[in-house]
Amino acid sequence: MKVYIFCDIEGISGIAGGCYIDNSRPELLAAARRFMAGDINACVEGCFRAGADEVVVRDGHGSGFNVTCEMIDPRADLVQGVAPRCRFPGAEGADAMILLGYHAMAGAAGAVLEHSYSAAGFQTLRFNGRPVGEIGLDIRIAAEHGIPVVMVSGDDKACREAEEWLPGVTTCQVKTGYDTHCARLIAPERAHRLIAERTTEALRRRTSVRMPELEYPVTLRWELVERHAVPTGPDVTVIDARTYEKSGDSVEKLLIW
Template structure:
């Protein structure tokens, strides 16, 4: 069995404010440390559940958040840095996907560091007229490769959002969101034990979880925060500028739609 672990930072246990996730901040090292510890707890749980191969992918920002010297030797590989246009690397032969340290979609009340891909650019994102966040989109892309999301971790709002789209997914709630910049955190040992145990549970439940697939054709709409952020639609017959702050793209898959959207 091979499991792919996609890791963001805003939903990591111990993370509750922007300074912990921003590279220019003096507290970024703190966020990186917590992220690495959650990864190690997840990897340990997967190994204890009998998983043969584990791939971990840092997907936060430019993918340079891992403390490489401190990651678990029990994983088989760590994906970092620029990987091209694809969301995943060689995910087709994986049996399951874990979304570790994820956050709620932009605009979610009381959610820690809520946003959808870009906190500075994207106001709202839709797939076939349904408001979505990163969890649903990343699950749909994996689903197009035949891979189900078996577990997510993050705050209570993220876990509730995941259940709306992925009713069978295992959730690890490592904190309760109070605001964009505040949370009630579990103690480190409890958070790490929860992640470990939920990873084991997810592996046992994997045969019952199906990939999340959004039927084609796909219409992907993005509402922007500023007018100046609209892409140039010239020479792109698949792109439709709706108004001064919104546009959409047409595609045959969610993965293709994300590539075409440029954001």
């Protein structure tokens, strides 16, 4: 069994606001990297408890250089760096995917660090007219590759969002969001124990997870925070100065722009 873990940082246990992921507080940024590694290692442990033979971890926040190999369980491989043409490099042949440390979509009330790919760039993202974030789209991109998403971890709003997009998915709530920069946190030991347990549970029932039905074409609509030069071409429909959309037969390809 090969398991692919895509790890973001905003939904990691112990992180309650933006000061953990910018350069204004170096000590908090360093802590966030440790928190990220702790959640990853707990998830890796849960994978091997469930009988995994191979675990690949994708450092998926920002440019993909947040943790180092020496911080990660040596049984797992680490994928780092930017791969603009592929959302999940190294996922080929995976039997299951875990979305670790995810956050709710842009605009989600009370969610910690809510956004959809870019808080600075996108006000709202819509999938076939429905507001969507990274959870909903990544579940579908994984399905395009034939890989079921079996677990999602994050705050309570991220977990609820995951269940709305993929009923029956295992979720792992590691904090409660009160606002963009405010959360109720649990001790790392409790969070890591919970992640390991939920990971094992999710993988043991992976064959019962139903992937979303994929119907094409699909349409993505970007609503921008500020006006800027919108891409033009035969595959782009400009709605107004801040809104454009694209349609196609692959969610992953539509996100490349």
